[in-house]
Amino acid sequence: MDRKIIHIDMDAFYASVEQRDFSELRGKPVGVGGLSGRGVLTTASYEARKFGVRSAMPTWMAKQKCPELIVVRPRFGVYKEVSDQIREIFREYTHLIEPLSLDEAYLDVTENFKNMPFATDIAREVKLKIFEKTGLTASAGVSFNKFLAKIASDFNKPDGLFVITPKKAPLIIDSLPIERFHGIGKVTAEKMRQSGVHTGADLKQKSLEWLTTHFGKAGKYYFGVAHGEDNRPVDASSIRKSVSAEDTFDKDTADFEEQETQLLILAEKVWEWVEKKQIFGRTVTLKVKFHDFSIMNRSKSSPAYIKDYDSFKGLALELFKQSFDSSRPVRLLGIGLSNLNNTTPPDFGQMQLEFEGG
């Protein structure tokens, strides 16, 4: 085992913070997200998940599944504070920290500040400190690469700790449904299933050549992870030029509301990244792929950095309304943000420094 990677993932993060701060929500099914007719949930408490409520689900649908669901608005400021607290704990052990969102991060503890030989001990300590400091539980996955560490953190949720050793890895990978592979989205999974690839064991049967022919560059990654190999470093300094989210509809649609709902889900995803990183952008881009696979991109720039979700959402909706065409069914929608302030001199130094230091 040449590397020691820990993946930390807070349990039902936003919902847990709300239950922590408001005792009347404890033990109840809680959804965090939009309250309006077309709002979507960003997180659901475990009590709500029992009813089939999931994140990214429209609020109305969640209420149908669970009529007792209490929906509260997200308080990103509070989540960011908790996120900073847990990152401070990570920094006691390593500077190789790669956050994936406010509540998730990879840690490379091969070398660590406390010279602890076992990553599992570190994971246990980190979980305990997170609980002591924030009153919240996290799940930890420990393994020898990022791919397996992330798989592991999902195994015993909530409050889990799971280790995938090189010896255990092949069996676990073999039995993994293809959708559970990090980096294989809905569309790719469907494509794989059509080629008879349903599990890790099936994936392992495919040659590197077959995978790269069908999935391009990603094919190489799929080949690697099927064999338990993932050499991606824990990247503590990912500087990005843009951030975007896109998703393919299950079925092409020309329906305005359906598209708008999807767009808002994507906008929230992008904004979650913005909030987490405290990196702001000026240009919003809408991407529309139509049923005939033709692609249209439309952008709008703001003279100043967009600092609040409503402004971002406003620009996205403006672009969407301008380009909506009820005669052309849509296959995929995407929303992106560019002209980020992480490469140009910051206009609000404090936050920028905080980011670069973290």
Ligand SMILES: [Mg+2]
């Ligand atoms: Mg989480």
